[in-house]
Amino acid sequence: MAMSSAEAVADFGSYDVVIIGAGSAGSVLANRLTANLRRTVLLIEAGGSDNHPWVHIPVGYLFAIGHPRLDWGFRTEPVPGLNGRSLIYPRGKVLGGCSSINGMIYMRGQAQDYDDWRDLGNAGWGWDEVLPLFRRSERHFGAESDHHSIEGELRVEEQRLRWPILDEVAQAAQQMGIRASADFNAGDNEGVGYFPVNQRSGIRWNARKAFLDPARRRPNLRIVTGAHVQRLALDGKRVTGVIFRDRSGLHRVHAGQEVVLCAGAIGTPQILELSGIGRPDVLRRLRVPVQHVLQGVGENLQDHLQLRTIFAIKGARTLNDRARTLWGKAGIALEYALKRSGPMAMAPSQLGIFTRSDPGQTRANIEYHVQPLSLDAFGQPLHTTPALTVSVCNLRPTSTGWSHAVSPDAGMAPQIQPNYLATDEDRKVAADSIRHARRLMAQPHLARFSPIEIKPGAGADDDDTLARLAAEIGTTIFHPVGTARMGTDPLAVTDAQLNVHGLFGVRIADCSVMPRIVSGNTHAPAVMIGEKAAELVMAAG
Template structure:
């Protein structure tokens, strides 16, 4: 770790952001021993014990020591509410604080990327990278891999309430699906998680820890990158601050941005790369006019239904007393089982709101606790939650720097529900979820629908419910979109258009949001990016 000002030397590759993709690249680019790599992370080490306990995401949700704690501008279609946007600020990035769910997305998602002009990004192209990353508990087959850095596991144990939800989905016409990352996504079943033996497997654990001892990898934590240095159209290094000290580093090969959909476009703009009109308004000298930077923002909206249980089998019940909390802790410490091993979704459903659709457009997260909002104290009653998430929203937003000060949070405008198709999908998604929750299989458990409640029935009432309680599922992407058109920020090789020696490899490069949770696809992006970079180094 550096302690003084000035330059800390020259590296073949400088990776900005030690998150879901950055840790992958740090591992893969140093594996041969031939390349000297600098990994920069604005946060600290992943020492907080709650990071490594699966249910600990509830403890890191609003912890500024490991979380950027962003929020949107007032959202016009969500009653002017600001929507909290947590992002990991720690080794492992958001993979250290997320809900651990392992969902790749639909095969059609990646085939669409290819159809949009991104050669090398079809499902057949990216499947080998998903498999290479994976250490699948169930073993290897044509769609899954073993021996990779990222542990993928079944839930530690089943639960009667989840079983009832699965049976209710079957009553409502859904097939049981044991693998949402298999040939077909539609159905109902248990999630798999990025964990091993009841412990979180972030990319810091899976990828970075095995590479830490390599002499050719240098890691700087608490290193807030403020600018990419560009000389005559080539990225030649970065500037960052650590403990208030300004430091620079040179890159003889490439600078690779892995800051995510919020930080990567902001850093490009701070470096003079973006829409010239925006940069001029901020007083930032224009290095390259690239109007797509910060545009094309997409995110998944979540609308949560809260139910009261007839039986005291929820996490609300287990944590109501000190004795209950001690019991949970002992069960986890001794056996690595119990509610502390549960991810941010226990059971899942994927379904279509319109039978004419080729694939599901709604995902359901079913979880054994309830609260007024994520991160809040659990309800005093026996409660559980089921939420809908529209998988392919058509609403688009923006992320842009608000000043030339790198410590000012950017302006985030997601523009949820601004498209009619999104409003209809959420209304119909709630109707379908409600039919599942009120099916016969749920009757032994369902005491009352608390939110939205029996009084909310019409389409207008359901839409107003979405506007009142809707929030993010924490999947922002698309703001440095990959493509070949004039609004694309990076090429299919992830090179920033118009700037040599600069790439982006994180969720911001997705041209379209995937149909599911985003961590697994971002790990895949890091894997594929490493091959693209090393191929150019030959």
């Protein structure tokens, strides 16, 4: 609902810091800032409680995506590079944000990713500088080391299941020359191994449990849910607070020190635009008065496109056949009830492979998510015969898109155009990725399982045909970043201290500030950005 000029706005009081968004970064920020009991913090979350079983049972991600209580239910615009297909674009709608519906994979990316951020003019963001921030929040299953901590709040555990067929795929990857990796998170993730996950004894460990539960006992933190931000309050070039709506109406809260936007790569640019901050052409379409021109707001959207190749197999069990009968399903449920293990403890992907799509790549540029199951799409039933999904994604795409508000009504979903496969380079990597998956499954070590390519389907091997097939099977892996990127160029939205260029009293701390997407999953980097933001806010006041 858009604000009416005659609608009363109630005073919600004053806090030192107002945080918008209780996702991965916002939860960390709320925890760290309220450790000083003299600093008052208001955390505003548009979604609700995460007390739903599909949030906490790991396999529940299959049912959380698209659930109207748990997911905002966004869709992309038709994507030209995907033959005009529109994709679902899940975003968490509860405390913990996307950490409550994501794949639970803990992956930092590569050291070079962060050194590249630093070299783009963002001092303080190199690998050696962000590694202590990753360690600060981490409670790792292994021993204390230079790369890992066992003292933090975010649990990182080994998966509580093994599928023999995945062990065989790992052996096939090594037969191709891909080394075994004992640790994907030491700065170079090239190799094959099982993904570490954010779980505690087979139960999802989201940002709410890790960071908000310890902090919400403090008297200086207030959390409001079901509170949809309408806009930032500005006095000239200073952000003085936030206007938000809940079930009781409109409220204005004053921020004595600053406001920190942690609404994510889709929510943050929308809030900026509804506040009159962004591209003038977009603001004119919204009929929102221009308060501050920033041409990069909503631009530079980057995401990982996964190509979900599927191979039927023989002579090995997969979830397809194990969950086919009522007895099989009952056994799965009993195993989880008694041991918190088995298929119900599964993260969406178990086996990971980071490697190079062609020998000319200087470092790993593709990531596999190998799953002992197959289905047509999330939310669809499993196939009835044994099969593997061998997904491959381009870690560093060169295609960029955008996300913009479409209405002054904050409740209207924004337009999202990821613009996948828009560049020749991305189409070439897509073609090479399908070839790579075929070579993996054709390794002699897997011959006894008689793999047969089901999707996209064996056939032509030329670049044009494979790029067309990639357009047919490609789908998001839910890693949007970059829509309010930090930097020093004319399209940058924040500086290296996360301050919004040209404004006072407002920072951004979420994946929208990434100048380039990381070479891996995005939850761990979002937590790190929250840690960095906390340091910056505390240093400022």
